[in-house]
Amino acid sequence: MGLYEELKAKLPASLMPGNVGTVDNVTWDYTFPVTFNLGDNPTIGPGFRVTQFFQVQQEAAFILKNISWTANTQNAYLAPLAIELRDRQSSRFFQNTPIPVQSYGDRYLPTQLDSPLYIAPNAFVDVTMTTFIPTNVTLVGPISYTFSFRGIRIRVQDAADMLGNVFG
Amino acid sequence: MANEKDIKRLEKMVAELNKKVSAGPKPMGPAAAKPTGAPQQAVNLKNVLPPKLRPGNVGWISDVVWGYGFNAGGIILEPGRAIDSIVTVTQEAAFILTKITQTVYVRDGAPGAYTYEMIDYHDPNYEISGAYGLKFTMTDAQSGRSYMTFPEAMDNMGTGRYPYRLPTPLFFLPNSTIVFRFQNDSEHVTYMPFLTLWGVRVRLDEAGSILSTLRA
Numbered sequence: 001m002g003l004y005e006e007l008k009a010k011l012p013a014s015l016m017p018g019n020v021g022t023v024d025n026v027t028w029d030y031t032f033p034v035t036f037n038l039g040d041n042p043t044i045g046p047g048f049r050v051t052q053f054f055q056v057q058q059e060a061a062f063i064l065k066n067i068s069w070t071a072n073t074q075n076a077y078l079a080p081l082a083i084e085l086r087d088r089q090s091s092r093f094f095q096n097t098p099i100p101v102q103s104y105g106d107r108y109l110p111t112q113l114d115s116p117l118y119i120a121p122n123a124f125v126d127v128t129m130t131t132f133i134p135t136n137v138t139l140v141g142p143i144s145y146t147f148s149f150r151g152i153r154i155r156v157q158d159a160a161d162m163l164g165n166v167f168g
Numbered sequence: 169m170a171n172e173k174d175i176k177r178l179e180k181m182v183a184e185l186n187k188k189v190s191a192g193p194k195p196m197g198p199a200a201a202k203p204t205g206a207p208q209q210a211v212n213l214k215n216v217l218p219p220k221l222r223p224g225n226v227g228w229i230s231d232v233v234w235g236y237g238f239n240a241g242g243i244i245l246e247p248g249r250a251i252d253s254i255v256t257v258t259q260e261a262a263f264i265l266t267k268i269t270q271t272v273y274v275r276d277g278a279p280g281a282y283t284y285e286m287i288d289y290h291d292p293n294y295e296i297s298g299a300y301g302l303k304f305t306m307t308d309a310q311s312g313r314s315y316m317t318f319p320e321a322m323d324n325m326g327t328g329r330y331p332y333r334l335p336t337p338l339f340f341l342p343n344s345t346i347v348f349r350f351q352n353d354s355e356h357v358t359y360m361p362f363l364t365l366w367g368v369r370v371r372l373d374e375a376g377s378i379l380s381t382l383r384a
C-alpha cells in the first residue's frame with residue numbers, strides 16, 4: 001500500500017494532505033506577495049498610479065483562494081488608497097472601479113473569494129494602486145504595503161490548450 | 169467528353185457523399201467535440217480538488233464563474249447632504265451578490281497626520297463611535313424596489329476583515345442598475361463612504377426569458 005492509499009484509508013477527507021499522491025495530482029499551499037513601497041512622505045492625489053504584478057511560474061498553475069494585505073505604519077493603514085486587479089492576458093478587470101485597500105481583509109483575516117480563481121502557468125496578474133481623493137495629500141513617514149495572494153499550486157497537463165479557452 | 173479518369177473521380181466523390189449521408193448528421197454544439205483544453209481540465213481538477221478549491225473560471229466559456237467586486241460611493245459627503253451612487257452590472261455577465269463591505273474615510277480640517285488635510289480611514293474596529301450619522305439605502309432601479317424600509321447605518325455593514333454576508337445570495341441581471349443613496353446626518357463630520365459588493369459573475373444563456381420571471 002502506498003503512502004497516498006494509507007493516508008486516505010486512515011484520515012477523514014478534510015485532513016487529507018494535498019501534497020501526497022502522483023506528481024500530476026498533488027497540490028501545495030502557495031503565496032504570491034506584491035509589495036508597494038511608496039517611500040518616505042509620498043504625495044498622493046489625482047493621477048497617482050503604481051502598478052506591480054506577480055507571475056505564476058511555469059511549473060504549476062495557481063488557484064487563488066484569498067487576498068490579504070498589511071501596512072508598515074498606522075498612517076499607511078489609514079491612507080485613502082485603492083487597488084485594482086487585472087488579468088494581463090485578457091486585460092480583464094476583476095472590479096468595476098478600484099476597491100479601497102481597507103475593503104480587503106488584512107493580515108490574518110483575508111478576503112475569501114467566493115469562487116477560487118484559476119491562473120495558468122506563466123500568467124501575469126497586474127495589481128495597481130491608485131487613489132480616489134480629488135486633491136493632493138502627503139502621507140507622513142515611510143509608507144509601504146504588501147498584498148498576499150494566497151492559494152494552492154497544481155500541475156496541469158494541457159495548460160497550452162487552455163489559454164484559448166479559459167476565461168481568467 | 170469525359171475520359172475514364174474523370175468518371176472514376178466522380179464515382180469516388182459520389183461514394184464518399186453516400187458514405188457521409190448514411191452516417192447521419194454530425195452532432196452540433198458542445199457534443200460535437202471530445203472535451204479538450206479547459207473543459208477537460210475542469211474535469212481533471214474536479215477529480216483532484218475538494219469542492220471548495222475547485223476554480224470557477226475553468227470550463228466552457230458559457231459555464232465559468234469568476235469573482236468580482238462592484239464599488240459604490242467614493243464621493244465626498246458634507247454634513248446634512250445626501251447623494252446617489254449608481255452601480256450598473258455590465259452586459260457581459262450577471263452578478264450574484266454574496267457579501268458587502270463598507271469603507272468610510274473621514275475628512276476634516278483639523279491638524280492630523282497629513283499636511284494638506286486629513287482624509288483617513290475610519291476603522292470601525294477601533295472607532296467606538298463608528299461613522300455616526302452616515303446611512304445608506306439600496307434600491308433596485310428597474311423595479312424601484314428598496315431593500316430596506318429606512319436608511320441603514322453604514323456601521324451595520326461589514327468590513328474587509330468581517331464582511332457582511334447576505335443570508336442568501338442576491339442575483340442581478342446583466343445591465344441592471346442598483347442605486348445607493350448615501351446620506352450624512354451628522355452635524356460636523358465630512359465622510360467619503362464606499363460600499364463594495366462582492367460576489368461572482370456568471371454568463372446567462374437565457375437572460376431574455378429570465379427578465380419576465382425575475383422578482384425584481
